[in-house]
Amino acid sequence: MKEDTPGFNGSNSALAEDDPEILSGRRPPLKGQDLSDNVYIWLLEKEGVFAKPTIETYRYALSQFISFWDQHKRPGLTPLFIRQYARELDRFRKLSPATVQVFLSALRSFLSWGVEQGWLLSNPAVQVKLPKISRRYRRDSLTHEESEQLLGMVERVKDVRGLRDYLLVALAVRIGLRENEMHLADIGDYSRRGGIGILYLLRKGRRAKDLSVVLVEDLADSVDLYYRLRGKQKATDPLFFSERPDRKGARLSVRGIRAIISSYMKKAGIERPHVSPHSARHHAATNALLNGATLKDVQEMLGHATIATTENYIHMSKRLNDGAEHHVQIGKKADLSAVTPPE
Numbered sequence: 215m216k217e218d219t220p221g222f223n224g225s226n227s228a229l230a231e232d233d234p235e236i237l238s239g240r241r242p243p244l245k246g247q248d249l250s251d252n253v254y255i256w257l258l259e260k261e262g263v264f265a266k267p268t269i270e271t272y273r274y275a276l277s278q279f280i281s282f283w284d285q286h287k288r289p290g291l292t293p294l295f296i297r298q299y300a301r302e303l304d305r306f307r308k309l310s311p312a313t314v315q316v317f318l319s320a321l322r323s324f325l326s327w328g329v330e331q332g333w334l335l336s337n338p339a340v341q342v343k344l345p346k347i348s349r350r351y352r353r354d355s356l357t358h359e360e361s362e363q364l365l366g367m368v369e370r371v372k373d374v375r376g377l378r379d380y381l382l383v384a385l386a387v388r389i390g391l392r393e394n395e396m397h398l399a400d401i402g403d404y405s406r407r408g409g410i411g412i413l414y415l416l417r418k419g420r421r422a423k424d425l426s427v428v429l430v431e432d433l434a435d436s437v438d439l440y441y442r443l444r445g446k447q448k449a450t451d452p453l454f455f456s457e458r459p460d461r462k463g464a465r466l467s468v469r470g471i472r473a474i475i476s477s478y479m480k481k482a483g484i485e486r487p488h489v490s491p492h493s494a495r496h497h498a499a500t501n502a503l504l505n506g507a508t509l510k511d512v513q514e515m516l517g518h519a520t521i522a523t524t525e526n527y528i529h530m531s532k533r534l535n536d537g538a539e540h541h542v543q544i545g546k547k548a549d550l551s552a553v554t555p556p557e
Contacts, residue, residue: 243334245290250280256327265421267394275320278303291334293341296321300342311345318344354488355496361387363482364494374443375457381436382454382474386491389427390498390516392418393471393491402449404429404437411437417517425517499527 253276257269264272282299289295296318303314321339328334356364365387368380385391395415403414403423411434414423429437441447444455452465475491495516502512513524 243291243338244288246288248288249283252328252333253277253280253324256324259327265416265419267398267416267418271316272320272323275317276324278317279321291325291338293338296339296342300345304345315344318342354486354493355500356387356484356489356493357497358501360482360484360489361494361497361501364478364484367478367482374440377436377440377443378454379474379478381433381440382471383478383494384433384436386475386494387497388433389429390495391415391427392495392517393468393475394418395517396454396471397466397468399453400449401441401447401451401453403453404441406434406438410434413437415517419519425514427515496527499524503527 253273257273257276260272261269279299282302286295286298299321300314300318303309303317304311309317318339322337325334325337325339329337364383368376368383371377371380382396385396386393395417398416399413405412409431411429412426413429414426416423417425454466454471456462456464456466456470458470472491475494479485479489479491499512499516502515503509507515509521509524512527513521516524518524
């Protein structure tokens with residue numbers, strides 16, 4: 215563990231409020247300084263506060279900022295420089311608004327801590343607007359036909375790898391598990407209780423695996439067979455493993471899970487715009503609601519912190535089937551009988 219107090223290394227040895235050049239505006243704050251130690255200690259302090267996936271996300275986000283900071287020769291932490299960074303993320307790296315928001319939020323939190331520690335007078339990141347993200351879902355749900363086609367791509371299981379892939383697709387389509395939840399699942403998180411299985415998950419925003427989902431009988435049977443095919447495993451071993459030669463047997467990454475589901479979607483011919491592996495989660499939610507599940511039941515299945523998030527699904531499913539567009543009354547419609555489509 216590093217012994218130095220954050221923000222007090224080398225030429226950054228004085229508090230910002232004691233530096234007359236910073237106070238007068240003649241020198242931008244932290245010009246020429248290495249921020250990597252400060253980031254290291256901030257993340258160390260937050261390990262007992264944030265969930266592990268959040269820590270890793272913030273670590274990656276801040277590493278990208280430090281890299282950008284270093285490339286530009288550490289010009290000073292000003293709102294102008296942070297706007298330049300935001301423009302880099304948006305226009306040149308072409309990251310989604312949600313990803314840019316995460317990157318800038320991590321930077322805001324880190325620099326707020328810098329103000330608390332005294333090595334910044336104010337937080338320049340709060341003067342930079344976060345990108346707006348629509349409350350509507352940016353990804354469509356899979357249709358019922360698409361979900362059946364996708365499951366059809368993985369239903370013929372021949373070995374443990376095939377069964378792994380079937381479970382990844384089935385858990386996404388039928389229960390709506392997030393890729394990160396499947397990535398973090400361990401062998402010991404699953405247990406069989408009569409005709410059903412119980413799988414405990416580290417859900418978004420939680421610090422422990424204290425919430426679970428139910429696996430109906432055929433899914434539980436598939437998991438049981440998967441365990442038998444894998445042989446003796448420790449409780450802490452990953453539920454889903456990599457088959458890459460350089461990582462064989464290691465925990466399957468989020469990117470790996472996404473790539474597997476994407477590949478089967480492509481094989482199933484599901485390549486329309488606004489559809490991604492996350493669309494399988496939307497399908498699970500809308501399918502459950504349309505077939506009689508309550509909003510509270512779906513909230514628990516998806517692991518939403520608030521029911522307001524789940525309500526977006528029921529709003530969308532209701533609009534698709536009974537939106538205002540279905541109730542517009544017209545007297546004239548196009549006569550298409552004379553049109554012959556090309557062969």
